[in-house]
Amino acid sequence: xxxxxKAQNVSKQYRLGASQSSYGTLRDALASTVRASFGRKKQDxxxxxxxxxxxxxxxxxxxxxxxxxIGRNGAGKSTLLKILSRITEPTTGRVELYGRVxxxxxxxxxxxxxxxxxxxxxxxxxxxGMKREExxxxxxxIVAFAEVSKFLDTPVKRYSSxxxxxxxxxxxxxxxxxxxxxDEVLAVGxxxxxxxxxxxxxxxxxxxxxxxxxxHNMPAVTRLCDRTILLDEGTILxxxxxxxxxxxxxxxxxGTTAVREWSDRTRAPGNDVVRLxxxxxxxxxxxxxxxxxxxxxxxxxxxxxVLRTGHVLMPNYHFFNEEGVNVFxxxxxxxLWRRRARPIGHYLSTAWIPGNxxxxxxxxxxxxxxxxxxxxxxxxxxxxxxxxxxxxxxxDSARGDYGGPMPGVVRPLLxxxxxxxxxxxxxxxxxxxxxxx
Amino acid sequence: MQVSxxxxxxxxxxxxxxxxxxxxxxxxxxxxxxxxxxxxGVDLNLKELWAHRELLYxxxxxxxxxxxxxxxxxxxxxxxxxxxxxxxxxxxxxxxAKIDSDGIPxxxxxxxxLLPWTFFSGAITSSGDSLVGNAHLITKVYFPRLIIPIAGAxxxxxSFGVAFPLLVVLMFYYQIGLTWNILLLPLLVLLTTLxxxxxxxxxxxxxxxxxxxxxxxxxLVQVWMYASPVAxxxxxxPQRFKFLYSLNPLTGxxxxxxxxxxxxxxxxxxxxxVIPITLALLAYASHEFRKMEKTFADII
Numbered sequence: 001x002x003x004x005x006k007a008q009n010v011s012k013q014y015r016l017g018a019s020q021s022s023y024g025t026l027r028d029a030l031a032s033t034v035r036a037s038f039g040r041k042k043q044d045x046x047x048x049x050x051x052x053x054x055x056x057x058x059x060x061x062x063x064x065x066x067x068x069x070i071g072r073n074g075a076g077k078s079t080l081l082k083i084l085s086r087i088t089e090p091t092t093g094r095v096e097l098y099g100r101v102x103x104x105x106x107x108x109x110x111x112x113x114x115x116x117x118x119x120x121x122x123x124x125x126x127x128x129g130m131k132r133e134e135x136x137x138x139x140x141x142i143v144a145f146a147e148v149s150k151f152l153d154t155p156v157k158r159y160s161s162x163x164x165x166x167x168x169x170x171x172x173x174x175x176x177x178x179x180x181x182x183d184e185v186l187a188v189g190x191x192x193x194x195x196x197x198x199x200x201x202x203x204x205x206x207x208x209x210x211x212x213x214x215x216h217n218m219p220a221v222t223r224l225c226d227r228t229i230l231l232d233e234g235t236i237l238x239x240x241x242x243x244x245x246x247x248x249x250x251x252x253x254x255g256t257t258a259v260r261e262w263s264d265r266t267r268a269p270g271n272d273v274v275r276l277x278x279x280x281x282x283x284x285x286x287x288x289x290x291x292x293x294x295x296x297x298x299x300x301x302x303x304x305x306v307l308r309t310g311h312v313l314m315p316n317y318h319f320f321n322e323e324g325v326n327v328f329x330x331x332x333x334x335x336l337w338r339r340r341a342r343p344i345g346h347y348l349s350t351a352w353i354p355g356n357x358x359x360x361x362x363x364x365x366x367x368x369x370x371x372x373x374x375x376x377x378x379x380x381x382x383x384x385x386x387x388x389x390x391x392x393x394x395x396d397s398a399r400g401d402y403g404g405p406m407p408g409v410v411r412p413l414l415x416x417x418x419x420x421x422x423x424x425x426x427x428x429x430x431x432x433x434x435x436x437x
Numbered sequence: 438m439q440v441s442x443x444x445x446x447x448x449x450x451x452x453x454x455x456x457x458x459x460x461x462x463x464x465x466x467x468x469x470x471x472x473x474x475x476x477x478g479v480d481l482n483l484k485e486l487w488a489h490r491e492l493l494y495x496x497x498x499x500x501x502x503x504x505x506x507x508x509x510x511x512x513x514x515x516x517x518x519x520x521x522x523x524x525x526x527x528x529x530x531x532x533x534a535k536i537d538s539d540g541i542p543x544x545x546x547x548x549x550x551l552l553p554w555t556f557f558s559g560a561i562t563s564s565g566d567s568l569v570g571n572a573h574l575i576t577k578v579y580f581p582r583l584i585i586p587i588a589g590a591x592x593x594x595x596s597f598g599v600a601f602p603l604l605v606v607l608m609f610y611y612q613i614g615l616t617w618n619i620l621l622l623p624l625l626v627l628l629t630t631l632x633x634x635x636x637x638x639x640x641x642x643x644x645x646x647x648x649x650x651x652x653x654x655x656x657l658v659q660v661w662m663y664a665s666p667v668a669x670x671x672x673x674x675p676q677r678f679k680f681l682y683s684l685n686p687l688t689g690x691x692x693x694x695x696x697x698x699x700x701x702x703x704x705x706x707x708x709x710x711v712i713p714i715t716l717a718l719l720a721y722a723s724h725e726f727r728k729m730e731k732t733f734a735d736i737i
Contacts, residue, residue, distance in 0.1 A: 002464050014735065063464060086472050086579040088734040094473035098464045101579075109577045112499060114506045126495045127578055 002098070003060035004179060004210050005084065010093035011234075012054040012079050053079040054090070055234040061212070063099070063178070066205040068225035068242055069214045070249055075231040077214045078183065081105060084212065085181050099178025099210065102129055106183070108168030113157035117148055117167055120156055124171045138174045145200075146170035173200045180204060183214045198224065216383055218246050218362070220324060250362075250386065258290035258387050269379035270304070270369075273311050276379060278303040279367050281387045282350075294360060294391045294398075294411065301350040302367055306342045311371050313342050313378070315349045318366035321359065327409050331370075356398060356413035360391040360406070475731055486581050496588035500563070501595045515596035516603050518559075519551040526551070526668050539670045541699050545607040549698050550667040550691050552604055553625070556597035557633050557687065558658045564589030564637025565654050568645050572737045582730050583723065586641040590633045597626075608698065616700030625693045632686055632715045639722035642729045645737050666691050671707075683707050686714045 054076045061067055069077050082088045083095060085103030110127040111120050121142055125135040135142075143149050146167040148159075156164055182201065201224060205211050215221050221228055221242060228245040230238040238245045250257065258281040262268035269276045280301045282288045292298045300317055316331040330351050365387075368380040391411070395401045398413040505511040523544055530536045531543035538546040567589040568575065568582070575582065608615075644650035662668075665687040674682045682688055689704065689711035696703045 004464060006468075082576075082734065083472055086470060087576065089472055089474055089731055091474055094471060096468035097470040097472065098468050100469065103578060105577045106573075110574055112503060114503045115499065119502070123495050123499055126492050127574065127580070129578075129580070132491050132495075 001062050004063040004098045005059075005061040005212075006096040006098075007057060007059050007084075008094050008096075010054055010057045010080070010083060010090045010095060011052060012076075012083065012088070013050050013052050013091040014079075015050055052234050054083070056093070057231075057234070057236055058093075059229060059236065059239060061210060063210055064205075064208045065227060066211040066213065066225045068221035068228035068246075069212060069231060070216070070218070070221060070228055070246065071231035071237075076234040077231055078105075079234075080231065081181055081183055081212070081214060084179075097179065100129070101179045101181060102172075102175040102177030103181040104128075104172045104175070104183065105181070107165055107172060111156060111164070111168060114155055116153050116155055117143075117146075117159070118152045120167065121171055124168065125174075128172065128175055129177065130175060134176075142170045142174050145173060145196075169197055173197065173204075177209070179210045179212070181212045218250065218364075222246050258385055259288050260381075260385050269367075269381040271378050273306070273308045273371075273376075274313060274369050274378045275305050275307060276302065276367065276369075276381060277305055277346075279365070279381070279384045281365075281385055290386070291388045291390050292358075294356065294358065294389050295396065295413075296355045298353045298355075298358070298387065298389075299350045300353065300365055300385070301348060302369075303346075303348050304369065305346055306344050309343050310341050311376075311378075312337075312339055313369050313371060315351075315367075315369050317351055318368065318380075318382075319353075319358075320364040320366065321361060321409055325409055327358070327363070357410060358389045359408055359411040360389050363387055363389055482581065486583060489581055489584055492580055493584050493588055493591065496584060497591035497595065500588060500592035504592065504596075512599055515599040519548060519555045519600050520603060522551050522555070523548045530668050536669050537673070539672060539695075539701065541613070541695070542611045545604070545611050545613065546670075546695070546699075547668060548604055548607055549695050550665075552597065552600055553629050553691055553694050554662060554665065554667045554687070555600065556593050557629055558662065559596060560590040560593035560630075560633035561637045561640060562654055562658065563593060564633070565640030565644055565650055567637075568641040568733065569648070569651075569737065575737055576734050582733060583638065583726060586638040586726075587634055589641070590630060590637050593633065594626075594630055604698070613699055615698075618697045618700050618703060621693060621697040621703065625690055625697060628686075628690055628693075628711060628715055631719055632690070635715065635718040635722040638726050639718075642726045642733075645729065645733055661685075661687065670695075683710055684714070686711045686718070 057076075057080065069080065071077050079088075081103065082105070083090050084097070085101055085105065086097075087103075087105075108120075108124065110124050112123065115123065121139065122132065122135055126132065143152060146163075146169075148163055148167050151159065151163065156167070159167070198220060201211065201213070205224070211224075213221065213225055225242045227240065228238075228242040229236055230245050230249050238248055259278070260280075261278040262276060265275065278301075280288045280303075281290060281292070282299045282301055283292065284297055284299070302315055302317075304315070306313065314331050316329060318329050319327045321327050330353075332349055332351070334349075363386065364383050365385045366380060366382040367384040369378045370376065371378065391397055391399050391406075398411045399406060505514060508514065510517065526547045527544050530547070531538070536543075541549075564586040567585045571585050574585070640650055640654065664682075664685055666674075671682065671688055671692050689707040692704055693708050693711070695701060
């Protein structure tokens with residue numbers, strides 16, 4: 001089958017800092033014109049600091065394929081998506097698209113807060129490339145999907161953020177391009193809606209649409225995509241079946257692992273108050289490892305440096321499962337440090353998750369340090385570390401002797417009590433103690 | 438980005454959608470779109486622009502809709518702006534400076550000039566700012582970028598339409614009868630629109646790179662107004678400056694409006710200059726726009 005997307009040696013160069021302050025002033029332009037006319041050499045464009053966001057990227061995608069694109073921040077994912085969606089052009093190389101492209105790089109592109117839900121559905125739909133007649137036809141479906149029918153004539157600035165996102169995604173989910181490009185839009189919204197979106201994307205792909213899906217949500221990538229492309233530093237590191245690529249990514253240290261250390265202080269998460277040094281997953285025996293026995297406690301350790309005193313700091317962890325569900329959040333409630341500003345120095349804070357509590361599978365940990373009153377998030381490093389929770393089949397975990405799949409976001413081993421009343425007819429020898437219990 | 442539109446193939450692509458199993462869509466033989474570094478060649482691609490006319494409509498509609506949000510007087514401002522300026526002009530130019538207005542009562546004379554002027558200046562101001570104001574769209578979704586500044590001018594055209602009936606009222610009040618000259622009006626509105634698109638488009642593109650435009654535009658607008666026969670008739674311009682003066686396309690246009698409305702003789706020579714100048718500016722502006730367009734998403 002001929003491919004629907006053909007990317008050949010695509011490279012993209014950016015001038016450094018281009019995203020922030022590249023727009024010059026007329027003065028600079030005039031000055032350089034004056035310099036040039038007085039015979040002085042113009043600045044050599046080659047000497048300008050540049051960065052290759054993509055380097056020689058080639059791939060082909062067949063119609064109907066659902067392809068995940070993963071890689072850490074700055075790997076070139078967004079640049080690739082922008083080129084595929086024709087927002088920007090490559091410096092060299094070329095992409096051939098054999099179908100219409102709908103890109104969803106953000107939910108609610110073009111939403112205007114002053115306009116009502118109804119008006120924004122039309123505006124956003126047309127911006128995303130739908131025809132007015134097409135929007136009219138799907139209008140009821142979009143409204144039903146977003147669950148906002150009561151607020152259709154309310155300006156969206158009065159919407160809760162959940163409603164806003166639902167409406168925005170609902171419009172996007174009803175796009176019908178041959179190629180759908182989706183960038184991390186599932187990172188927002190509540191879990192039930194995230195699930196709905198994943199289902200909708202699943203449905204879209206079953207209908208033969210080609211989907212490119214960029215995400216940090218590895219379980220979602222594995223579940224939705226048959227094939228995954230791993231980008232690193234602008235080049236394709238791996239391209240193959242999703243489970244292989246994802247597990248290679250997780251193991252390689254490019255993605256999330258049990259240990260993360262920031263050797264380069266300037267790149268470490270933090271600010272001028274506190275800076276993260278390392279995050280580790282460890283066992284009671286003080287070993288750092290990425291697999292944990294479901295029955296044993298797991299320690300999550302954060303090493304950090306307080307650079308400026310005067311702040312009451314609360315280290316906190318955010319635990320997510322493979323589906324991206326926030327299983328729970330845990331903040332440091334060590335009474336010794338309650339309402340007490342942490343002096344300058346080096347710290348190691350460990351939180352212990354009890355054994356027989358987490359469910360089986362991957363647990364992804366986000367790490368943050370915050371101050372309350374007023375609320376300041378000094379840093380939040382999402383997907384900082386990850387580990388596998390492995391359930392034994394020894395029969396002494398919550399699973400017992402059951403070997404099949406077990407649902408649930410947690411798997412506590414509960415204390416069970418049994419009351420037993422034997423039926424007199426069948427068991428006349430029943431003990432009176434049990435009966436009285 | 439070079440884009441070769443092949444909209445004819447689109448319907449055949451949709452047939453795959455209904456199939457539940459792995460479909461085999463009929464892919465076009467040639468790519469629908471090619472994304473690559475564009476050389477120096479500039480392709481206006483009017484066909485693509487036409488294909489996005491619904492988007493243009495909705496962008497204009499949005500601008501009109503939100504322009505007067507949270508104002509007490511709402512769309513009345515579209516009338517009040519030229520009306521209040523007309524009253525000030527009447528006081529200063531007619532009562533104090535006693536300027537001659539070619540025999541037409543000054544208030545209606547001024548309003549007839551202010552109407553196209555308010556349209557033009559409003560259009561280039563909002564369209565000059567439009568790309569930067571819509572940066573979030575430019576970095577997130579593809580569509581012909583020209584739509585954005587054109588929509589800015591389109592919204593000003595709507596305000597023009599709202600302010601127009603007052604002119605009819607004024608003409609009725611001053612008992613100015615219509616002549617066949619009125620048939621020229623649609624052409625004049627078209628020329629004003631095209632000129633506003635040309636200037637606005639160019640300003641908007643330059644503004645992406647040099648934010649100086651935002652500060653320079655108000656002065657440009659002010660100077661341009663005094664260089665055009667808005668508050669005074671072109672007849673007061675000394676003969677030796679006449680040619681220079683007529684190089685300003687708004688001279689011919691505004692004089693044209695008055696001739697069309699008040700039945701004064703039409704200055705064909707001056708109008709004859711407006712058309713090529715406007716078209717040349719339009720060609721230059723859209724060419725420059727297309728050239729600068731490829732870096733919009735990277736530098737905005």
